[in-house]
Amino acid sequence: MKLYFTCPKKNELFASEHYSLTDGFSVVEGEQRKLEGMVQLHESCPHCGELHLFPVDKVMCSYGKKE
Ligand SMILES: [Zn+2]
Numbered sequence: 001m002k003l004y005f006t007c008p009k010k011n012e013l014f015a016s017e018h019y020s021l022t023d024g025f026s027v028v029e030g031e032q033r034k035l036e037g038m039v040q041l042h043e044s045c046p047h048c049g050e051l052h053l054f055p056v057d058k059v060m061c062s063y064g065k066k067e
Pocket residue numbers: 007008009010045046047048049050052
């Protein structure tokens with residue numbers, strides 16, 4: 001599944017299928033169930049070339065545009 005990320009350096013959106021959740025992510029049970037953890041990218045950012053790490057809540061599963 002492709003996820004969408006925003007480059008923290010250039011503030012540009014990009015999509016990637018090459019990522020994994022780091023160890024220690026957890027589902028927080030509360031009023032709203034949510035995931036906590038970090039998503040590690042395995043390919044370099046197309047905008048700045050770095051391998052970013054994102055908190056799960058900053059990652060989008062979909063984007064308002066069709067590909
Ligand atoms: Zn970047």
